[in-house]
Amino acid sequence: MQIRTKLIFQHVGDTWIAVPADESESGFNGMLTLNDVGHDIVEMLTTDTTTEQIVDHLLEDYDADRPTVQKCVEQILEQLTQARLL
């Protein structure tokens, strides 16, 4: 799976924001506000990837157990789907 539109990321303080480069193409005219974990997940989704690959990548970088990470990833994927970005 992959995010449908090109996103631009901007790091502001401890927050990441992501906006579509071209709103008219994406049909998404909102903004994602993300923490570091959210940013890592969304950035991975800018190329074709799987849930498992995302979870494995996060487990390398963060001190958390697999079920917790899995749940976190699924929540964000759900939100991205609702926003019609996936």
Place this chain on the structure above:
Amino acid sequence: MEKFRGVKEWMSKAETDVFFALLRSALGSTEPVPATLQWDRVMYAFEQHALLGVVADAIMSLPESDRPNMGMQMKMLKHVGRLAQAHHRFDQTVCMIFEALTSKGLHPVMLKGQGLATLYPKQHTRSCGDIDLYLHPEEFEQGARIIFDLCGDDRDVIVGDRRIVHHVEANYGDIHIEIHFLPGTSIYESNCDEYERWMTEQFRKTDSVIINGREIAVPNHHANVIYVFCHLLRHFMGSGIGVRQFVDLILLIKSQPIDVKALERDLRRFHLVEPWQAIGGVLVYQLGMKKEEFPLWDEERAEYLQGKNLKFIVSGGNFGRLQRNNDLYKEHDKHSLRGFFDAITYRWEEWMFYNLQFRYHLIPYENKWRAWDSFMFLAKIAINRICKLGQN
């Protein structure tokens, strides 16, 4: 885009201190930022000075208890998001135009905006209004025709009166493009021609910045510093200045070493040393530049734009006087046309007063046009007064 509107009073001294402390923090200072409860005024001021994106990182790096409320934070983040989108489109457009022009053997030079944005700690946080391109005189007509064609504009390329306009305009979608056939003018009538000739020659020697992986020509550093400074000065003495222009200048000065002797020679040639030293006070005292980093530092002249003169700059905003007056008008005098005109003309006269004062103090005595400049500005005030009487 959501705005920080509805602010009824301008910033107090304490809030102005927070304003500049945050700016210094955004420019790399590690000094602590004083806390404020009046975020609405401070945020409004940043917006009016086209600096909200620049300070967003510094604001979001404050301890959570010192930040503005969540609603304001979200407005600010949306603003940053919009700026990032705008830069993305502007950068693409700049590259497309340069490709079109250079492929035909032309040598465009990008002025101000997107070139200066590359100097910012986070370049996509500088506000962007339009794209300014300069084309050499012998390439102007062909280059402007190419840009018009890209913009789907079938107008003829007509160069207007050189004393009034310096560019022709085109629109690529919603992006405004100014194609300059003159590099700009001096603030003095007496040396406009000399300044134009000098700058025209200078713009043949270019530096470059990288945008989207492509080299984009910008004026050479020495010329760019003088050009950006003169542009700042023209805004200061004419259409209204935003603190963002001071930020542009400080980042430009710091970006590369400056040949101070050459700078002094050329500033002196155009009678600009004194105004340069006055502007230096804002860069050092307010924006945190070290005195030794500012070329031609002068302690006495640097004091000129402090106190009430600084307050006047801060309460002006980026082209912002009318905007602010309009807001005050909306707040206080919603149904009176006269109130509207009063708000504008009052502010304009105040501006002219400061303008005149600035000229009187800082235009060098050897400039034979000093008296003429002052006379012209007095005449404008008089005309304004007559027009106002006519409205009444």
